[in-house]
Amino acid sequence: MLTFIKNITKLILPKIFVYAGLLIFIVIFYKATMQRGCNFGYIIVSMPFVAVGLYLLLKNPLWSFIILFICNYFIMGITRYITLPVPISVFMDSVISFIFLALILKTIHTRIEWKRVLNPLTLIIFIWLIFCIIELLNPKLISFADWFTKVRSIAFYPIILIVLVSVLLNKYKHIKLILLMWSVLTLLAALKGYWQKNHGFDSAELIWLYNGGAKTHFISTGIRYFSFFSDAGNYGSNMGFSLVVFSIAAFYIKNKWLKIYFLIVALAGGYGMVISGTRGALAVPFAGYAIFILLSKKWEFAFYSLFILVSAICFLNFTTIGNNNQTIKRMRSGLDTNDASLNVRLENQKKLKEYLKDLPFGAGIGFGNTPDINSPDYEFSGIPSDSWLVRVWIQTGVVGLSLYIILLSAGIISGGYIILFKIKDKELGGVLAALLAGVVGMTASASGNEILGQYPTCYLYFICFAIVFMGKYYDKELEEHEQLT
Incomplete structure (x- = not known):
């Protein structure tokens, strides 16, 4: 009972x-x-x-990272339609903090391989972070708040993303997952750009254009489309990034249907890059494919790729074919040394060079955030940098810019060495080469656009960079899997 x-x-x-x-x-x-x-x-x-x-x-911290990846892509477009209760940077910082909290909790019952974080790229970015912290001693620095606002995108985000990628994306299938998510986002971005071009802008976009966006997007050579990105420059470079990565990865992915799908995504990326009217975006495929030629180790393929690359440059630089098409005309102006827009940029850089000649460590990180009308530096704080590398030069001086370029170059060379001499699996090697080619292309584009400090490019750039340095772990995983099967 x-x-x-x-x-x-x-x-x-x-x-x-x-x-x-x-x-x-x-x-x-x-x-x-x-x-x-x-x-x-x-x-x-x-x-x-x-x-x-x-x-x-x-x-599941990996799910949180996926949400971060998706939020990063849409966050700028969303703010045209709704007002977030907190600033964008605070929102993204909160998501990152949540992921770290999830990682800390996971360590209680699961072993996490933190040793993966110890790689050359982490050291390179850590050196840059130390330099940025030393910049706090710069006598031209206005305030700690201005420094912290800008140093997040310059130094903190890169090292945080490298840590997250090293720990969370610990299987090769995770890389394929990232590529698949990125491909869907690229198609959505291209579709939104297509809709803007063929059906016009919606009310929120028209308000944004009316409030100042039209000055840089309604120009003499036509309309520059921006999809759900912050602006056309960011959109064009990011679509160029997708073009390079997916077009190269398509030749190495073993799955036939995935191969075809990646080629479609690459074409969508190329379409988005073209309609953005961003001349600086041309540097992405040119530099990206150039570095891939060196990484491919297939000299016949390299010869044909180099021929196509040189032919494209000659077509744009030495002919007038297609000048009646606004898109081709706009792209051609990117190689024209007499272009009015380019000359304005060069004049601005001359003024900045004169201002910075006695400031080897720059005007301080955060310069221009809160310009004081009574300050003798006021007229220089209003000069547009029009370039990420110029922005780094203004804030950290010739010393900082030199160090920045040296460190990025060291990272690219180290990544290339890993792909050429450490990776045995052909598919993995091709995917990593595609990612590094995209990184190189975006680095080149940063000389003409402020893209490495904008969402989603700033995150995507260092995620791809970090994946390359995880290559040896993925290669070991694939080798062990092959031995078992």
């Missing part, structure tokens, strides 16, 4: 708690709705789902 009562209790008690909980929840929802309105009631209803979602994300 006692056993029977125990069994009944085990069956009934859980149901009693469930029904009681539901009843309490319904009462709370009813009272909240009646007293505070429907919106407050909806918040109450969503709380259990939010709690479950946060629990799952804490339990």
Whole structure:
């Protein structure tokens, strides 16, 4: 009899708690709705789902990283339609902090290979971070707040992303997952650009254009389309990034359907790059394919690739074919040394050179954030840099710019060495070569656009860079898998 009562209790008690909980929840929802309105009631209803979602994300840091990856891509476009309760940088910092919290909690019951973080790229970016911290001693620095606002994109985000990639993307299948997500986002970005070009801008985009965006997007050579990115320059370079990565990866991926799909994504990326009207974006495929020629180790393929590359440059630089097409004309102006826009940039750089001649460590990180009209530097703080490398030069001087270029070059050379001499698996080697080619292309484009400090490019750039340095772990994994099968 006692056993029977125990069994009944085990069956009934859980149901009693469930029904009681539901009843309490319904009462709370009813009272909240009646007293505070429907919106407050909806918040109450969503709380259990939010709690479950946060629990799952804490339990699986990789899912949190995927959300960060997606948010990074859409965050600038979303702000045209809704006002976030906090600044964009604070929102993204919160997501990153959440991922680190999830990692710390995961270490309690799972072994995490933190040793993967110790690689040449981490050391390179750490050296740059130390230099940026030393910049706090720069006598031209206005305030710690200005320094911190800018140093996040310059130094903190890169090293944080390298750590996250090294720890979370620990399987080759994770790299394929990142590529698949990126491919979908690229197609959406290209589709949005196509819609803007053929169906016009929506009300939120028109407001953004009216409030100043039109000055740089409605120009004499035509309209520059920007999709859901911050501007056309960011959009064009990012689409060029996708063009390079997916066109190269398509030749190495073994799966036939994935190969075809990646080629379609590459074409979509090329389309987005062209309609953006961004001349600086041309540097991405030119530099990216050039470095891939060196990494391919297939000299016949390299010869044909070099021939196509040189032919494209000659077509744009030495002919007038297609000048009646605004897109081709705009791209051609990127190689024209007499272009008016280019000359304005060069004049601005002459003024900055004169200002910085006695400032080897620059005007301080954060220069231009809060210009003081009474400051003797006021007229220089308003000069547009028009380039990420020029921005680094202004804020850290010739010393900082030289160090920055040396460190990035060292990272690219180290990544190339890994691909050429350390990777045995052909598919993996091709994917890593595609990512590094994209990184090189974006580095070249940074000389003409402020892209490495903007979402989503700043994150995507260092995620791809970090994956290259994880190559030896993926190669070992694939080798062990091959031996088992």
